[in-house]
Amino acid sequence: xxxxxxxxGFTNLIHFTDDGICGTRxxxxxxxxxMKEVESGKxxxxxxxxxxxxxxxxxxxxQYMELLRQKNVRLIAxxxxxxxxxxxxxxxxxxxxxxxxxxxxxxxxxxxxxxxKGKSGKHVASTTPYGYLKDPENPDHWIGDEEAAKxxxxxxxxxxxxxxxxxxxxxxxxxQVEIPAVHMAKKDAGLWKGRVDEIKDPYGWGSSTVxxxxxKREYLxxxxxxxxxxxxxxxxxxxxxxxx
Numbered sequence: 474x475x476x477x478x479x480x481x482g483f484t485n486l487i488h489f490t491d492d493g494i495c496g497t498r499x500x501x502x503x504x505x506x507x508m509k510e511v512e513s514g515k516x517x518x519x520x521x522x523x524x525x526x527x528x529x530x531x532x533x534x535x536q537y538m539e540l541l542r543q544k545n546v547r548l549i550a551x552x553x554x555x556x557x558x559x560x561x562x563x564x565x566x567x568x569x570x571x572x573x574x575x576x577x578x579x580x581x582x583x584x585x586x587x588x589x590k591g592k593s594g595k596h597v598a599s600t601t602p603y604g605y606l607k608d609p610e611n612p613d614h615w616i617g618d619e620e621a622a623k624x625x626x627x628x629x630x631x632x633x634x635x636x637x638x639x640x641x642x643x644x645x646x647x648x649q650v651e652i653p654a655v656h657m658a659k660k661d662a663g664l665w666k667g668r669v670d671e672i673k674d675p676y677g678w679g680s681s682t683v684x685x686x687x688x689k690r691e692y693l694x695x696x697x698x699x700x701x702x703x704x705x706x707x708x709x710x711x712x713x714x715x716x717x
Contacts, residue, residue, distance in 0.1 A: 474520055477551055483518055497529045499537075504528075508537070511544055518547040524555060591698035598698070600663050602691045603653035607662065621656055628686055638680035638687075645678040652678055653686075 478486055487510075491501040510516050519541065521527055527550075528534045541548050541557065548557040591597040595613045604625040608614040624645070631641050655675040657663025665672060690697050699717065701710035 474522065474551065478520060483520065495529075499528055499530070499533055508540075511541065511546055514544065516544075516546050518549065520549050520551065522550070523552045524550045526550075588699075594696055596696060596698070600657070602689050603657065603686065604692070606660060618660065621653070624650060625686060625692065628683060629692075632687060638683040641683045642678040642680050645683075646676050649676045650678070651675050652682065 475486065478484075489503040489507040491503040494501045507516070507519070511519075524534070527537065527548075538548065538557065549555065587597050596615065601607055601615050604618055604621045605615040606618045608616045628641055628645075631644070636644075651659075652672075652675060654663060654665045655669055655672055658665040658667070658669035658672070661667075686692075700712060702713050703710050
C-alpha cells in the first residue's frame with residue numbers, strides 16, 4: 474500500500490491497523506482512531522486493500538462511506554479498483570453485501586465445528602474452571618491443578634460445615650488466598666492471562682465467586698458445553714437456558 478501511495482502521489486502517510494479483530498465489529502481501536510482523524514478534518518484519502526477491510530456489515534459500511542463523502546475524504550480500495558471520487562462503480566454496494574455474507578457464512582461454519590466437537594464430549598470452553606488446567610499435550614483434556622483444587626475442596630467442606638458464601642469469602646480474604654483470576658493468570662491461563670498486574674485486589678474474594686464455584690457441575694466430573702451463545706456481529710456472549 475505504501476508503494477501504491479508513492480506511485481500515486483499520496484504523502485504524509487499514517488497507518489491504522491487492527492490485527493486479529495473481526496471486520497464485523499466497528500469498535501476496532503485502529504478504525505476508531507482513523508475515524509476520529511476523519512471527524513477532525515485531518516484526512517484527505519483513506520487507502521485500504523479491499524472493501525472487506527473497511528468492514529463486513531454493508532449497512533454500516535454504507536453509512537461510513539456517506540460520512541466520508543460529506544467530509545470530502547477519498548476512499549480507495551486497491552485490489553477492487555474502488556475509488557469514491559469516481560462515479561462509475563455501481564458494484565461497490567454489492568461487494569459490501571458479499572463481504573457481510575462471507576462473514577456470516579464463516580461464522581456458521583465455525584459454530585457447526587464447535588457444536589460437533591462439543592457434542593462429541595470434548596470441552597469447547599476457551600478457559601478451564603478454577604482447579605483445572607489444560608493438558609499441554611492435549612488441550613481437549615483437563616488436568617487437576619492441585620493447589621487450586623485444595624481451595625475448591627475447602628470451599629465445599631466449609632459449606633457443608635454450615636458456613637455461607639459471605640463467611641467463606643471473608644475467611645479466604647483474611648488468609649490472603651489469591652482469587653481464581655490471579656491464580657489462573659499466574660498459571661498462564663484464564664481470562665486475565667498476561668494481565669495479572671491489572672487486578673487491583675488479588676485477595677478480593679466475593680460471595681458471588683464462592684457461589685460460582687459451588688454451582689459448577691464440572692467439579693462432579695461432567696462436561697458442560699454451550700452455556701453461552703455469541704451473536705456474529707456484537708461478539709458478546711449471552712447465557713442460554715439449561716434446556717439448550
